[in-house]
Amino acid sequence: MNGSASRPVALARWLFAVAGLVLVMIVVGGITRLTESGLSITQWDPVTGTLPPLSETQWAAEFELYKETGEYQLVNGPAGMDLAEFKFIYFWEWFHRLLGRVIGLAFAVPLAWFWLKNAIPTGYKHRLLALLALGGLQGAFGWFMVRSGLSSEMTDVSHFWLSIHLMTALVTLSGLAWTAMDLLGLASGRSAPARFTGVAAAAGAVLFIQLLLGAWVAGLNAGHASYDWPLMNGSLVPEIDWSGGFVYTSTHDPFWLHFLHRWWAFVAVAALVLLAIRVKPFDRRASIAIHAAYGTQILLGIATVTSSIAIWLAVAHQFVGALLVLAFIWGAHVLGRRV
Known part of the structure; x- marks a missing residue:
């Protein structure tokens, strides 16, 4: 469908905006890694995990879960980590996960709207669904990465899972940009991707x-x-x-x-x-x-x-x-x- 309902320029702008969010995500991911924050949240709660601990009791419970990790027992515990220091690393991991949820919504909701409005040009629906699937895989790979470092013997996540997590983000970023440029070409009269x-x-x-x-x-x-x-x-x-x-x-x-x-x-x-x-x-x-x-x-x-x-x-x-x-x-x- 390349008729009047098709909106390739609007789609391209949306994809570039999501790519911008992915760039921010990559920066936050780097900060999370460099501050050794990635293992501070030991569970994956897609809904309830959206909110950080809101009381001292909840903070204490999260800290106790973290104390079961090898990172705490072998590195941060002997160094004397207190609750305030734990809150710092928890923030970066929580913000990293929250941003992932925001990106998911920023992609899925407009995609549904464009789909319902019949505004997606012929040949692009499968590409957009593939990008949505990549986003879902990125979240799954992120959890597998965290889980790889949660045993009592590990002080870091697996570098293999970290590389899969990062490379998936870069492939997603590439797909968003390439598809957006194809859509701009379509808008300017170039039909072939x-x-x-x-x-x-x-x-x-x-x-x-x-x-x-x-x-x-x-x-x-x-x-x-x-x-x-x-x-x-x-x-x-x-x-x-x-x-x-x-x-x-x-x-x-x-x-x-x-x-x-x-x-x-x-x-x-x-x-x-x-x-x-x-x-x-x-x-x-x-x-x-x-x-x-x-x-x-x-x-x-x-x-x-x-x-x-x-x-x-x-x-x-x-x-x-x-x-x-x-x-x-x-x-x-x-x-x-x-x-």
Whole structure:
């Protein structure tokens, strides 16, 4: 249906607005991780969990649940965490979950309205439903991530679940932006959606690996493996313990993953430079956005390491990483319009 009831521009604006909320979610998620707040809420209550504890009795009950976690028993308890400190980390996890609910409503309610108004163009309903499903998976993956760290032996969540949670958010962000740009193209008279070209796929694969490495580095606190750059603790290549085997070391060793994340970044830069060169003749703004995003991201990565992982720099690094994904999607979409 591409008739008078179709409202591609309104749909695109809505999707860009939801993408903006996802960007905020990624920032809040970074703060939640960096303040070690993610395990402060030990239960998943989709409805009643919307409200934080409202009395001292409720706060005390939540604190007691937290005291059963390995994070409290092995780290925060011996450090003397009190109720006020618990309230601080609880806030960030509660706000992170609340924002997830807000994003769900911000997507589902307008989707239902557009659907009932028959305002969704032909071929887009399945895409929008897929994005809704991704949002639901994101919430489920978030709970699986938290649950992975709730045993008495764990002091952190699984870095695998953390990476799944973050990468799903970035895939959702990409889908929102790509679909919105397709809708704007439809409004301007281009009926065919953009296609994902071979150049974009290659650059995207390289970028995906870098983002995955970054998520593993974050989940393993591997940023603390070294605070100097370009050397790591005085050496270009750090000493790696390979006794656990190649697969285990490649997915668990903080020094090796930190090293890979540092230098694969420049492989990603090379791939993005090639993409930006291909994009420039068609849309100079998209090309500039790609260059600006990866340049800023590299500088923030170095600054984060040399600052001994200052929280505000680490959060900025994660935020610009999400902007880099959007710049990549913009450039890939520009190329995809030419196919």
